[in-house]
Amino acid sequence: MKLITLPLPLPSTTAAATTLLSPKPQLLRFKFKPQSSLQTTINPPKSPFPPNPKSPVIIIGGGLAGLAAATHLNSQNTPFLLLEASDAVGGRVRTDVVDGFLLDRGFQIFITAYPEAQKLLDYQSLDLHKFYSGARIFYGGSFHTVADPLRDFWNSVKSLANPIGSIPDKLLIGLTRFRVLTKSDEEIFSSGDEVSTMELLRGIGFSDSIIARFFQPFFGGVFFDKELETTSRLFNFIFKCLALGDNTLPSNGIGAIPQQLAAKLPSDSIVLNSRVASIDYSGDESSSPSVRLESGEVLRSELGVIVAVEQPEADKLLAGRISAPVRTKPARSTVCLYFTADRANIPVSDPVLFLNGSGKGIVNNMFFATNVAPSYGPPDKALVSVSLVGGFEDVTDDDLTTEVVHELSGWFGGSMVGSWRHLRTYRIKFAQPNQCPPLDSKRNPRVGSGVYVCGDHWTTATFDGALASGKRAAEALLRDSALNRVV
Numbered sequence: 259m260k261l262i263t264l265p266l267p268l269p270s271t272t273a274a275a276t277t278l279l280s281p282k283p284q285l286l287r288f289k290f291k292p293q294s295s296l297q298t299t300i301n302p303p304k305s306p307f308p309p310n311p312k313s314p315v316i317i318i319g320g321g322l323a324g325l326a327a328a329t330h331l332n333s334q335n336t337p338f339l340l341l342e343a344s345d346a347v348g349g350r351v352r353t354d355v356v357d358g359f360l361l362d363r364g365f366q367i368f369i370t371a372y373p374e375a376q377k378l379l380d381y382q383s384l385d386l387h388k389f390y391s392g393a394r395i396f397y398g399g400s401f402h403t404v405a406d407p408l409r410d411f412w413n414s415v416k417s418l419a420n421p422i423g424s425i426p427d428k429l430l431i432g433l434t435r436f437r438v439l440t441k442s443d444e445e446i447f448s449s450g451d452e453v454s455t456m457e458l459l460r461g462i463g464f465s466d467s468i469i470a471r472f473f474q475p476f477f478g479g480v481f482f483d484k485e486l487e488t489t490s491r492l493f494n495f496i497f498k499c500l501a502l503g504d505n506t507l508p509s510n511g512i513g514a515i516p517q518q519l520a521a522k523l524p525s526d527s528i529v530l531n532s533r534v535a536s537i538d539y540s541g542d543e544s545s546s547p548s549v550r551l552e553s554g555e556v557l558r559s560e561l562g563v564i565v566a567v568e569q570p571e572a573d574k575l576l577a578g579r580i581s582a583p584v585r586t587k588p589a590r591s592t593v594c595l596y597f598t599a600d601r602a603n604i605p606v607s608d609p610v611l612f613l614n615g616s617g618k619g620i621v622n623n624m625f626f627a628t629n630v631a632p633s634y635g636p637p638d639k640a641l642v643s644v645s646l647v648g649g650f651e652d653v654t655d656d657d658l659t660t661e662v663v664h665e666l667s668g669w670f671g672g673s674m675v676g677s678w679r680h681l682r683t684y685r686i687k688f689a690q691p692n693q694c695p696p697l698d699s700k701r702n703p704r705v706g707s708g709v710y711v712c713g714d715h716w717t718t719a720t721f722d723g724a725l726a727s728g729k730r731a732a733e734a735l736l737r738d739s740a741l742n743r744v745v
């Protein structure tokens with residue numbers, strides 16, 4: 259079998275040799291070129307770079323975790339090749355442009371206080387637009403505002419008397435905030451008193467009414483888990499981030515976040531439309547695994563392979579190689595429906611999140627995306643985003659749309675909601691891994707000789723968790739390769 263080298267523009271002098279073993283030898287030339295549009299596409303093979311015998315670490319998956327791993331390797335002048343199965347980077351964090359609207363693939367918010375994101379992202383160029391710090395809750399046939407006392411004092415005072423919770427509940431929110439703010443993230447994620455979020459809230463003393471009317475729709479929408487079985491560690495972390503930062507959307511859609519990371523990586527280091535079919539191990543500690551693409555090519559790296567794919571795919575690629583925790587609970591799913599309306603034909607102009615606190619119906623939360631970031635739609639049009647928690651596999655898209663329109667007609671009036679036009683429905687079966695206790699957010703990324711794992715299933719199911727785990731995997735790989743050089 260003839261060895262064919264992969265032509266890459268590698269700046270590093272420390273790179274190890276990676277070779278492409280192909281059943282039908284051919285010189286592959288890849289060109290990654292970030293586009294000005296939100297969709298990045300692969301160009302036909304025409305590389306300006308000469309074949310280079312030195313090659314990268316292989317990263318499988320171009321979501322936030324893979325991109326963070328790549329960013330760290332790049333900062334250490336270590337070449338890499340990132341293989342992404344789909345037609346663009348971003349993984350679960352992508353935005354489609356449809357009829358002039360920016361449709362995020364599911365309701366997503368970027369919290370500015372995420373610590374790893376603060377280190378990696380340029381917030382200014384993301385042009386972040388803020389949500390109102392609070393929410394409007396549909397309960398008992400009308401809306402009630404829950405406001406953040408530090409950012410909207412008067413509304414928070416007014417909200418003390420509303421039926422969303424008792425006055426002690428609202429004081430407990432302040433105390434909970436104080437409690438999480440006095441803890442470091444380290445302490446939060448290693449706390450010995452880990453329980454489910456529901457148990458935590460009950461233990462703090464919150465009433466059933468505030469749990470059902472505020473916490474279940476709000477955090478149920480964040481975790482896609484209305485029963486609030488998700489670990490209290492994640493609740494505490496998100497609660498802290500919400501206290502310290504703003505909920506935002508980038509003006510170019512949530513997909514602008516991975517696009518920004520990708521744009522800072524060397525061109526030609528990311529190859530799209532390349533699905534890895536398997537990771538092949540020699541079983542020999544001294545040699546790194548190789549990666550076989552669905553197309554048949556085999557890539558080998560001397561430094562190692564970073565597996566940055568979502569949990570179900572990682573389970574397949576790493577089958578038999580890792581002792582995965584037994585998962586008895588299913589992953590989290592969501593459905594997001596988008597509608598368009600005339601901007602004059604929506605009930606509010608403020609960037610507020612609406613929550614369903616009624617305990618009835620299928621809508622969990624909704625908002626007018628163009629009220630948060632006007633760039634999410636053409637100038638005269640509003641974009642309406644509606645989220646459901648769960649998979650709704652047995653219900654057709656048409657029936658879901660009918661049901662949502664019917665339900666929101668009860669919120670805003672039938673003549674208004676009836677005029678909205680359905681744009682698209684996203685069904686996201688694997689939205690997040692199940693994050694019930696126990697949660698080990700610091701799992702060792704090294705799972706075998708030369709194989710490192712990252713992604714939200716290896717840590718916490720947040721943008722920040724994915725970013726931090728990608729960096730940890732790259733650090734572990736670099737540490738091991740430095741040690742190997744010494745020994």
Ligand SMILES: Cc1cc2nc3c(=O)[nH]c(=O)nc-3n(C[C@H](O)[C@H](O)[C@H](O)COP(=O)(O)OP(=O)(O)OC[C@H]3O[C@@H](n4cnc5c(N)ncnc54)[C@H](O)[C@@H]3O)c2cc1C
Binds near residue numbers: 367534720
């Ligand atoms: C609808 C929705 C809303 C969310 N809202 C928020 C939010 O508001 N705030 C927040 O912090 N987090 C949110 N999250 C969670 C957050 O988006 C994820 O935790 C994070 O993006 C996971 O990143 P990842 O890199 O681990 O995985 P992914 O984004 O899934 O990336 C994995 C990548 O690997 C690729 N891949 C898979 N298999 C292969 C293969 N065999 N070969 C090559 N490539 C492969 C995939 O195509 C994908 O690009 C949300 C998630 C969803 C789905």
